[in-house]
Amino acid sequence: MARPVRVVVLGSGSWGTTVAGLAAQNTPTLLWSRNKEIADEINIDRRNHRYLGDRRLPETLRATADINEAAHEADVLVVGVPSYAVRAALEPLAHELRAWVPIVSLTKGLEPGTRLRPTQVISACLPGHPVGLLSGPNIASEIADGKAAASVIAMQDDSVGTALQPLFASKLFRVYRNTDVLGCELGGILKNIVAIAAGMAEGLRVGDNTRAMVLSRGLAEMTRLGEAMGAHARTFAGLTGMGDLIATCTSPASRNRRLGEALARGLSVDEAVAELGQVAEGVRTAPTVMELAREVGVEMPIAAEVAAVVGGHRSPADAYRGLRRVTPGDEEDVV
């Protein structure tokens, strides 16, 4: 009988730990943490208190702080660290991973400096591997609580996506497939910026109509950039686009939304990030996305205002005043 596929997850933050818990219910799974205390806590107490509070992790989940053990164990590698850390986390794995091992990114941000998407950073660090992602409206704490959700495995080669689907799926976690890797990845990255705008809207009490406008026009500018870069417009209407946008902009648990609320309360960006204690990818991604938008000649007024606020050049109230100055054009004119 063939031995089961072994999944290795890099990164023991809230989402890496949650996804490792999902996989551990289906197949042997090892979670790598750079922090030995967290690895020990998971192995002994079945908890990751720093990131998931008292939630209990499956008995079958193992953790390690040994990157070589992680490299040698992996039949499938899942990358669950923030965008600024993907390259550093993968460097020790070059030449250690078996050549055919597929790599699944969970990361929803652009690499600062290079402007690369996580799957591009992964391909640069570990060339030749099939690379894709798992993305969707997936607030970690809800999934760790066992609440039902859906996600998407995006892989260019659908046969690889089909093989990966059952490793993460359960009755409560529905996993769809998509071959538009670019569109799915951009959806997860771009919605974080709109979620900061939605959080600022919440904090400024601008009203439900304004919030709905920000979500719909936010989706329009996400789609506009995606199409200009070669993604399918319809991908942005799915789980990884509109689905994730709705979850992140409306959930009080979203870190990006919470950061926007903190900025509206008058905190500086540094103070808001420190108060959060977890990653809010939209902070670093907003200015980088504006560079991409300028390069491909696409207007992104909401992202531009968020980039100005996180860059310290504008207050949240001024950003909302700025949005009122945008001249409305043809609503369907997304390109």
Ligand SMILES: NC(=O)C1=CN([C@@H]2O[C@H](COP(=O)(O)OP(=O)(O)OC[C@H]3O[C@@H](n4cnc5c(N)ncnc54)[C@H](O)[C@@H]3O)[C@@H](O)[C@H]2O)C=CC1
């Ligand atoms: N938390 C969530 O609900 C979801 C998060 N994501 C995405 O997943 C990615 C990871 O997010 P979270 O787990 O939420 O972040 P987190 O802030 O909860 O944890 C980040 C983890 O990365 C580790 N890390 C940071 N730098 C590292 C390095 N150089 N080497 C190794 N490990 C390092 C930290 O020690 C920590 O364990 C982000 O891109 C986020 O946007 C995606 C879907 C849901």
Ligand SMILES: O=C(CO)COP(=O)(O)O
């Ligand atoms: O990507 C997420 C939900 O799908 C998590 O969003 P936050 O990083 O804003 O918490």
